[in-house]
Amino acid sequence: MSHLSGKRVAILAADGFEQSELLEPLKALKEHEAQVDVVSPKGGHVQGFEHFDKGEQVKVDVELANADAGKYDALVIPGGLFNPDALRVDEQALAFTRAFFEAGKPVAAICHGPWVLANAGVLEGRTVTSVPNIRRDLENAGAKWEDEEVVVDQGLVTSRTPDDLPAFCAKLVEEIDEGRHAGQKRSAA
Template sequence: MKRILVIATDGFEQSELTEPRAIMQDAGAEVTIASPEDGSIKGWDKDHWGESVDVDITLDEVSSGDFDALILPGGQINPDLLRLQPRAIELVREFDAAGKPVAAICHAPWLLIEAGLVEGRTITSWPSVRTDLANAGANVVDREVAVDGHIITSRNPGDIAAFTDALKQALAMERVGENA
């Protein structure tokens, strides 16, 4: 069974955490939610506060070696808060250094910038993050999913199907083509 870590805090875009979690669980993965503090975190649902999600583990308790992939949901608030958390950035770097899939959607590529992981890589994101990505040296594209090695990025909630399909492929959780 594949084990996937989701790093999030208050203000995560509701659909960008709950839908990938459900899709990956349906595909047979175990999904763990990590946040700076225990308890629960509150989602942002388009233009208002959404539902809360229980935190399974704090960032300080996470060992990246226990997981096969990392999901970083977006929303404007969530990644902006997380990029100020040294342990969150350290975990992103650990997953990258281990060559494990790192999947970031919407505003979450801010965490990839903070971790120093975008220079020379092909990345997509929410439109307002694209200048930041370009300034950090990324090759910025506008498409539903961009896969550059083990880094997977998408633009918005409308891209969740492509985003999770790319993650499943990266984890070899589904066949790719006839000869897979």
């Protein structure tokens, strides 16, 4: 088991995140001893969903306005329909996301989460996957889209749906454990 002791990870979420896509990576990261902060444009709590039904609320640890990407080793963006749709038009969320790419830090996004990456302008020439109905948006942002359980491209980890969470979480932990990436590109099933 790899240990992420001393690593700090931000999970960027707004109301409407797919519950399992936030809670499963959170659990995996904590099991590997990472410090994890839920970062959100608003304080208090964010509302999770189980598909179309309201789920659990999750406590926000750091408001986005006070979040410093430089203090984190990696970023996770859960999906759900409403969460990434709100984040992709939030300039602070886009700047926060871009900072991880500029620093060469691991970033993981699942389901509709890559929408945020498209709007942040960081997908040009990258290979990704996502929920199939945003494929065209990602391709229009310059990405190559593959229908795989998990795709890893230079520290960028993407997956399609909650069914892919075991592979997504495993690759997320692996990429954070490895740290910065220089030109690595691979796809894993």
